[in-house]
Amino acid sequence: MSFTYLKKESIYRLININPLLLISTVSKDKKYNIAPIAWGCPQELNPTRLLICIDTGHKTFENIVKTKKFVACIPNISQLKLVKNTGGISGREVDKFKKFNIKSFIAEKTGCKIPDGITGYLENRVFKIIKIDSTAIVIGDVITAAVDKDAFDGKRLLAEKKKCKVIYHLGKNKFISTGNVIYS
Numbered sequence: 001m002s003f004t005y006l007k008k009e010s011i012y013r014l015i016n017i018n019p020l021l022l023i024s025t026v027s028k029d030k031k032y033n034i035a036p037i038a039w040g041c042p043q044e045l046n047p048t049r050l051l052i053c054i055d056t057g058h059k060t061f062e063n064i065v066k067t068k069k070f071v072a073c074i075p076n077i078s079q080l081k082l083v084k085n086t087g088g089i090s091g092r093e094v095d096k097f098k099k100f101n102i103k104s105f106i107a108e109k110t111g112c113k114i115p116d117g118i119t120g121y122l123e124n125r126v127f128k129i130i131k132i133d134s135t136a137i138v139i140g141d142v143i144t145a146a147v148d149k150d151a152f153d154g155k156r157l158l159a160e161k162k163k164c165k166v167i168y169h170l171g172k173n174k175f176i177s178t179g180n181v182i183y184s
């Protein structure tokens with residue numbers, strides 16, 4: 001898969017449909033981790049910021065607090081198994097990349113692992129963390145973002161294309177995806 005870096009002003013178009021994300025992190029002692037996060041959206045257009053809501057007990061949260069960086073990956077429907085696998089166990093217990101044999105490459109700016117086959121990704125430096133009870137709102141400054149070259153037409157994510165259909169979590173074991181574009 002080959003990726004195209006997005007211009008700063010177009011980056012929010014990757015996440016303005018609020019797709020389910022796989023948040024990839026690395027600990028201070030270089031242990032990689034990844035977990036699905038359904039609660040995410042843009043927080044600001046310029047500079048582009050991404051907001052996620054995350055349980056403070058997750059290993060992902062601990063890594064974000066300690067390293068101040070993370071990558072938000074956008075999986076597509078062909079990667080549902082990856083989503084379910086990585087959301088079913090904590091990185092405190094296993095190395096998910098090893099356990100689930102997740103082929104990946106290293107993100108240029110943050111050094112986190114990005115699973116192969118992903119539709120797009122946004123590398124983030126932490127801007128702000130707001131803890132409320134057992135959940136935290138993590139806001140990241142997007143440093144750079146890239147998208148599968150067939151998944152973006154220069155203006156928007158082509159989420160209607162088979163290999164770019166993103167994932168939404170309905171609850172329990174049920175998921176839904178994007179359909180056809182409706183012109184108005």
Ligand SMILES: Cc1cc2nc3c(=O)[nH]c(=O)nc-3n(C[C@H](O)[C@H](O)[C@H](O)COP(=O)(O)O)c2cc1C
Pocket residue numbers: 033034035036037038039040053054055057058059060061083084086087088089090091092169
């Ligand atoms: C489809 C799906 C969506 C999820 N969305 C969220 C979410 O938005 N926020 C959250 O805190 N946890 C969410 N989770 C739960 C974490 O991904 C899960 O607890 C994971 O094992 C945490 O791993 P970690 O401890 O390695 O960070 C979701 C899980 C699944 C399967």
